[in-house]
Amino acid sequence: MIVILKRNPDPSQLERFRGWLEERHVSIHPTIGMNQTIWGLVGDTSHLDINLIAALDVVDDVKRVQEPYKDANRKFHPEDTVLQIGGTQVGGGNLTLIAGPCSVESEEQICEIAKAVKKSGATMLRGGAFKPRTSPYSFQGLRSEGIRMLSAAKELTGLPIVTEIMDASHLEYFDSVDVIQVGARNMQNFELLKVLGETRKPILLKRGLSATYEELLMSAEYIMAGGNENVILCERGIRTFETFTRNTMDVSAVPVLKQLSHLPVLVDPSHAAGKYQLVTPLAKAALAAGADGLLIEVHNDPEHALSDGPQSLRPEAFDRLAGQLQRLHEAVRAQ
Numbered sequence: 633m634i635v636i637l638k639r640n641p642d643p644s645q646l647e648r649f650r651g652w653l654e655e656r657h658v659s660i661h662p663t664i665g666m667n668q669t670i671w672g673l674v675g676d677t678s679h680l681d682i683n684l685i686a687a688l689d690v691v692d693d694v695k696r697v698q699e700p701y702k703d704a705n706r707k708f709h710p711e712d713t714v715l716q717i718g719g720t721q722v723g724g725g726n727l728t729l730i731a732g733p734c735s736v737e738s739e740e741q742i743c744e745i746a747k748a749v750k751k752s753g754a755t756m757l758r759g760g761a762f763k764p765r766t767s768p769y770s771f772q773g774l775r776s777e778g779i780r781m782l783s784a785a786k787e788l789t790g791l792p793i794v795t796e797i798m799d800a801s802h803l804e805y806f807d808s809v810d811v812i813q814v815g816a817r818n819m820q821n822f823e824l825l826k827v828l829g830e831t832r833k834p835i836l837l838k839r840g841l842s843a844t845y846e847e848l849l850m851s852a853e854y855i856m857a858g859g860n861e862n863v864i865l866c867e868r869g870i871r872t873f874e875t876f877t878r879n880t881m882d883v884s885a886v887p888v889l890k891q892l893s894h895l896p897v898l899v900d901p902s903h904a905a906g907k908y909q910l911v912t913p914l915a916k917a918a919l920a921a922g923a924d925g926l927l928i929e930v931h932n933d934p935e936h937a938l939s940d941g942p943q944s945l946r947p948e949a950f951d952r953l954a955g956q957l958q959r960l961h962e963a964v965r966a967q
């Protein structure tokens with residue numbers, strides 16, 4: 633339930649209302665806006681008489697909130713969340729470009745790609761170290777050694793680094809990691825989400841292969857309920873009947889998630905498409921739809937990549953795309 637308070641409410645009446653709610657074990661999460669104050673009521677509000685609350689002098693309006701997520705909900709937090717990560721900001725009109733290989737393969741490889749994508753305007757570097765592969769016989773990633781190499785690339789370029797966690801017991805390796813990615817397959821690994829909620833690291837939460845918007849937001853809620861409000865949502869394509877593309881990029885996810893939540897929304901056209909030829913048009917579509925940025929796989933030798941070569945852009949192609957995206961972003965913002 634949310635209560636919109638009248639402007640300049642009578643302080644003693646407001647205190648009485650607060651006490652009344654507390655007696656009913658309902659806690660108040662206030663959001664103080666420029667014009668109005670909103671109280672998010674958390675707890676079992678089902679027993680509260682909405683008409684009684686609406687009749688109070690200090691109350692302008694009251695609504696039952698249907699959505700089961702509160703911390704991620706834009707209704708309680710009308711302003712966009714903006715995260716400061718190293719020298720870059722995510723959300724709130726900033727263009728985030730996360731680029732890098734699917735997997736970290738060697739220090740030389742990740743450093744070379746890091747230098748190239750930085751020159752092209754990437755704001756963060758990605759690279760998988762713990763890899764969720766469909767087959768146990770596929771390359772599983774360099775694990776903690778991969779994170780060490782990624783950190784070396786960060787030292788070299790200054791780019792903040794993004795890498796995926798698959799198990800809470802690996803958290804000890806993630807000290808130097810700026811953004812912890814939760815992959816599509818782990819979006820509903822609730823125990824992992826709870827552990828990440830206890831950290832204060834930014835979490836890039838990817839949408840599960842068949843997750844609804846509400847399920848994605850409930851997973852964000854798991855992290856935020858633990859006190860970690862630094863969550864970034866990421867649409868990465870969903871399962872549909874279409875097999876031509878690896879997944880189907882759900883462009884609707886961008887405006888819907890931005891409407892429902894204040895969290896930044898990124899799009900990963902690489903895993904959506906599965907084919908490098910489609911990455912450029914899909915990236916542009918995502919940005920035109922209002923995404924806060926993109927996550928794009930870039931490899932210096934896609935033919936020999938240990939994972940996801942077919943969907944990886946070469947650095948030259950990323951360079952062209954990054955320039956186009958920057959111009960497109962300006963145009964979208966000017967609307």
Ligand code: PEP
Nearest residue numbers: 760815816817838868903
């Ligand atoms: C990845 O980003 O490398 C990855 C495995 O993505 P997803 O979880 O979206 O499949």
Ligand code: MN
Nearest residue numbers: 734929939940
């Ligand atoms: Mn990949």
